[in-house]
Amino acid sequence: KQEVTQIPAALSVPEGENLVLNCSFTDSAIYNLQWFRQDPGKGLTSLLLIQSSQREQTSGRLNASLDKSSGRSTLYIAASQPGDSATYLCAVKPGGSEKLVFGKGTKLTVNP
């Protein structure tokens, strides 16, 4: 059974800092991995999707990497801003499945 873990559960940083969020999964047989952002009481916003054949994806100040063999992904946020404060969720699409398996998320607070 695929399990996804995100560490840390919460993170507080000063504005301007570069930071890394971690995601690990137990089964390397995945189609893809997706990072989402969730603001309080809101739905999920897709940030980056990495196919199983890819190593990384970049969008603006965000960079996500995928090491399928070790079951790890990282989301790198450069020059963090207070507007980046949200919960960041990692999800994998297991092979042969149509569902996403989510981690519990990392709650990020960027202090001005």
Add this chain to the structure above:
Amino acid sequence: KAGVTQTPRYLIKTRGQQVTLSCSPISGHRSVSWYQQTPGQGLQFLFEYFSETQRNKGNFPGRFSGRQFSNSRSEMNVSTLELGDSALYLCASSLERSYTDTQYFGPGTRLTVL
């Protein structure tokens, strides 16, 4: 292009009642998935529909059901509501095969069961 829309946004029901939630996917998207989000369990997969057919179902009791219409809009129904059904219900859509495509989520329906 409009995003995924869900109605209603908020619902309050009492135990034993039933509820129907609606999801309209992004125009052109044919795959619709439903997820339940609670503080304790996080996000859990309910079911996924493609071309009016349920392709996958999560580990939820039969009280949870869904359907998809020919225009790709989807509804989910929960019968005999229990207190533990209180959650944020999220709908996601994707183009064709959800295992290759990005899934786009709606704002959710917040269900409170009293």
